[in-house]
Amino acid sequence: MLRNRTGLGVPTNSPVGTRFCDNGDHLAVALPLRDTQDFAANEGPVITAYRRFETDPDTDGDRPPVRMYLQDGGVPTIMVWVLQTLGAPGLVGRLVTKGTQYWWQRVTNTNDNNVSSELSEILGESPSLARSLPLLGMGEDVANGVLHLNSKAVLVNSWTPKDSRHHFSAMRVRINDLSRRLGAKFKAKPDVPTERTVTVHPLGGCPADTSEFAGVVDSFGRVRGVPGLWIVDGSVMPGPVGANPSLTIAAFARRAAVTLRDDEDVDGPPSTPLDPPLAE
Incomplete structure (x- = not known):
């Protein structure tokens, strides 16, 4: 939309590119306290459980309560292998020794096709990160x-965690508490400002209409001022969803699809008036 807004005829006062947020995403890792402790984060599916938290509003009433979700994550098996390889002491020596033993076993016993035990001995014990439990946090950050x-036509994002610091601080308090209850540890201090975050839920950029402002699209995903163009992905969210946004996006897309199916003039202007109108 940013690259083609002129060619598409998007109104100059359309809020394209605004209301971006990361859905309050925050990645943490609960580290085992003992070498024998193993959360087996590389086994089974991720997000098998979640907890919803809501903080009490500030006593002075200046800040609303922080609502968030914490979920269990996972470590991909390939990442465990990489971590084991990088952190395994004496790896080269064991590789030569076990490789030679395995070659000799194959020569003397053609039915021995199991390499898992040899590979396990080569790699050694799992590093602590491979035995840790990733914790996935998300909630309501500020969609500003x-x-x-930029001049090189590269997408630039102005969003930072600065204005959402209250949210991330409250989330780290809950993560610390949950880690302690699991018998694990989490190193980040709640009061340390978060300078960067990682998100898998980028939202906004082509926000839909709300009761407070006119968006890039209406409540059906129809781009205002561009007949026939519809947008139904996460960019139409005017703010954070809080939980994993996939079902919310799917519901919006279904609503748009049903309207698109029944629209008699798809390439024409929307069949219903757009309200509220674009601000002058």
Whole structure:
């Protein structure tokens, strides 16, 4: 939309690129306290459980309560292998020794096709990170990010965690508490400002209409001022969903699809008036 807004005829006062946020995403890792402790984070599916938290509002009433979700994550098996390889002492020596033993076993016993035990001995014990439990946090950050193209036509994002510091601090308090209850540890201090975050739920950029402002699209995903163009992905969210947003996006897409199916003039203007109108 940013690259083609002129060619598409998007109104100049359309809020394209605004209301960007990361859905309050925060990645943490609960580290085992003992070498024998193993959360087996590389086995089974991720997000098998979640807890919803809501903090009490500040006594002075200046800040609303923070609502968040914490979920169990996972470590991909391939990542465990990489971590084991990088952190395994004496790896080269064991590789030569076990490789030679395995070659000799194959020569003397053609039915021995199991390499798992030899590979396990080569790699050694799992590093602590491979035995840790990733914790996935998400919630309601401030959707004040602006997306734009720089002089090289590269997408630039102005969003930072600064204005959402209250949210991330409250989330780290809950993560610390949950880690202690699991008999694990989490190193981040709640009061240390978060400078960067990692998100898998980028939202906004083409926000839909709300009761407070006119968006890039209406409540059906129809781009205002561009007949026939519809947007139904996460970019139409005008703010954080809080939980994993996939079902919310799917519900919006289904709503748009049903309307698109029944629209008699798809390439024409929307069949219903757009309200509220774009601000002058």
